[in-house]
Amino acid sequence: MEPDPRTLRRENATEPAWSDLADNPFRADRDRIVVSPFFARLGGVTQVVSAAGSGLLHNRLTHSLKVAQVARAISQRLLASVDSAELVAKLGGLDPDVAEAAALAHDLGHPPFGHLGEQVLDRIARHRFSLPDGFEGNAQTFRIITTTDVRGPGAVGLDLTAAVRAAVLKYPWARLHWPDPHPSAMRIPPRGAAEPDDAPGTGSSKFSAYGTELDDVVASRRPFAGRIEPWQQTVEASVMDTADDLAYAIHDIQDFHRIGVLQHAPVAAELGEWLDHALDLAALDAATLAAQVRRPGRSLEQLRRRMHAKDAWIVDDDAFAHAVSRIRAELVDGLLAHPFDGSIEAEQATAAFSARWTHRLVDGVIVLPSPSTRAGHVSLRTAQWHEVQVLKFVHRRFVLLRPELALHQRGQASLLTTLVDALDAWLGDRDEASRLPRRLHDLVELAQSEFETLARTAPELLVGATGEPVDGTDAVRGLARGRAVIDFVSSLTDKQAVGLLDALSGRSAQPWSDSFVL
Template sequence: MQDLRTRRRDDAAEAASSRSDLADNPFRADRDRIVVSPFFARLGGVTQVVSAAGSGLLHNRLTHSLKVAQVAGVISDRLLASADSAELLGKLGGLDRDVAEAASLAHDLGHPPFGHLGEQVLDRIARHRFGLADGFEGNAQTFRILTTTDVRGPSAVGLDLTAAVRAAVLKYPWARLHRPDPHPSTMPNPPRGAAEPADAPGTGSSKFSAYSTELEDVAQAREPYAGVIEPWQQTVEASVMDTADDIAYAIHDLQDFHRIGVLQYAPVATELGQWLANAVELAGLDDATLASQTRRPGRSLEQLRRRMHVRDSWIVDDDAFAEAVARVRAELVDGLLATGFDGSIEAEQAIAAFSDRWTNRLVGGVVVLESPTSRSGHVTLRTAQWHEVQVLKFVHRRFVLLRPELALHQRGQASLVTTLVDALDSWLGDRDEESRLPRRLHDLVELSHAEFAELAGSAPELLVGATGEPVAGADAIRGLARGRAVIDFVSSLTDRQAVSLLEALSGRSSQPWSDSFVL
């Protein structure tokens, strides 16, 4: 098992790579390769929730990834320190701290400019404009960077990572449509992310970790785990990364918006307090009445409780939910938000204490399950902590993500991404200017064309358009390649690079040189 886990993508390059890596441990060498990649460095300029715009008060994708890796390392150490857990982990394919940390550092590499908003826009454009059935997905883009578009590995195709690290990055270890067969979207209770979006039937899983062009890499990475875990299950190290991501997201984004004054005491206290005071009455409302009253305090939280019953009946517990709401009310609302952030030492200490206390509590609730439900990985949270994470994430969504001011800001960003794709696609279609394309974009077109041409010969069933029709013919393949290349190029930009590149393409910039083409 260990030899297969340390197998690299390109065995022929192994000798050369081992001479160039500073670390002797292959998993630690992978972690180092990820850290020195410019795709990792660019995360410092990519939105986590809202653009940091140079502020030291908001997380970006880089600082988030570093904290996820930190949490993943602690989880790994705690699980391996328990003899019972360590034995079970060995039976499930193994847990190595360096692998979990490497996957955590890499897990957001594929996020495009402007965070999840950019992801949604690029997916829509990829499917509807370019006819790419795979569309765009940040997790799949991460795997594509690690195995294909980053050129810092010894074979100049991807980073040439070990099988264990590549498998650990596969948070959703399936393609949008075709693999594995049977596809997890057809399961009676699909894994998280595997189900099709309710508003887009026939488009495949809403979340997935590989495009059709990278399925061979998925198969090789997952080979060591055949017969050990199900094809649709995360590896243990992927599960550690996923759990660490949930913990970091639940805590750190709340701190950010407390710091900048967005997360206010009164509305959060009222929502949680009203639900706690009227839980029995709210539980008696029919769904239609509840939906019509969502602006009234306590109703949104009751809707969350009901959604949890539908989606996660394997763990949801009303008593645990009520206790989680009470704990969040006491520690977040009455403890942290009750005193506004004023930049003082006392305020910073309060945030640090809140973060430490919650991180320790949630990490302390991590357990290993031998036979988890399809909705959970082998590494998950105990019932109490699982409910607390759901409530913390609810507060973030309800009182930050759904704010009208953020929606206004994001509509502008969506328009920017759309216009930028249009401008680059137009440039690609201009034969008079084709020779002056950014070299990176030109190379990505050639790479994508080679990939789609190979698929047409080796696995034509994977080569379908966005509506599921077979794609054949040189022109159709060139069209797919052009679309994928533009999406690859735009998704590799930082927020600032996307803005400056559009300014240059639209004639609003007076500067002839730009760093927007480097990736």
């Protein structure tokens, strides 16, 4: 009897490895992810702002645990419906263990300092090291589970099943060259596939694999051929992606209420002004609206217009107005009306808000047989979809765009840039090469082997946006050195990054550090 192709691992091994406690292959995958040090380090990686040991803010670990919880709940609800269960079976299958494993793994590739660190390392990777793939957290996640983690039985990646590897691929394409035709060329590209408006020629803004891991992408997607389009997420990836959106929309609101950053007055003014003058705001031309953006209601009107421009497949003005009204009633007039003071009453109100909204949004999840290119097969009903957009708007407008956060992040960006410079200089110091951190040395050797193979077998993958080919041993060695430094720095926690730079700058009197080890 042929094994289920969804359970196949890289070496086509169907028996549990010596380290597995579970006989179920998907449960074993979940366990392999949980015991990985890359998973443990997420407890020291920023979600939005550094938790600095506080129990009041989520970090990437607690976020991942909540995403996993929501992903399992979504999976179980969909499978409980006969119609949904039949449809997901036709689309390639849905197993709660696979969705949960993908949710636990989805942020493994996030570097120190969260999305800010991702942007800095991408810029360095492309501009300093000429890496055509740059850096992307989702692609780094896939690289970790297939290549740089060594806790699997083959000491190369975690040797996960095809289903779990495919479920981690939130954006199943490379930045520039794969597949051909690239989804960025579609009339309406999938979410994340289009190039950034401010960086033409750089490739997709989001992607889930570097050129070095494309063979694993192809192998993991093979069981789903003919069931979903090449650019579409698997059902389990779509569950993970939806769960990530829901958890993010709710718990970041909760976090910044608890520490007093999300204030009642400005949020109430923004939502109330839009609700009271929606028709007048809709009549403003784009230039006038942009000029008045700091006035209440204008940013929310800009959101409504962006939704029409990008997501015409689902956007509805009545649903948007109902979403704003509901969130004003439950968030502004409910949760934010009473400042968080640490009391039992305040804790209960926060927990009740989180639980109520989690249930509402999870209950709004549906399976679509033929979704828009902008959506996965697993999506939200119209009402809940609009509510998530408004909740995420509140977080962005009243937390992410605060000048205090920008000041903090500029310092973190400078720290990461200086750290990469210092490590690159160390790699170039022949007198000190023998004393490199062993982990960094191993990453250089790994990347060297990978890029030499690509130069022989698929040189087009080493061509960046400029179109200039990579030629010669030194050029390949330079790419490998750059990828190794980026791999090393991205695998640090926030605290390790700070500590390592202190050591390299002579500011630390401590000769031994865990900053070298992962």
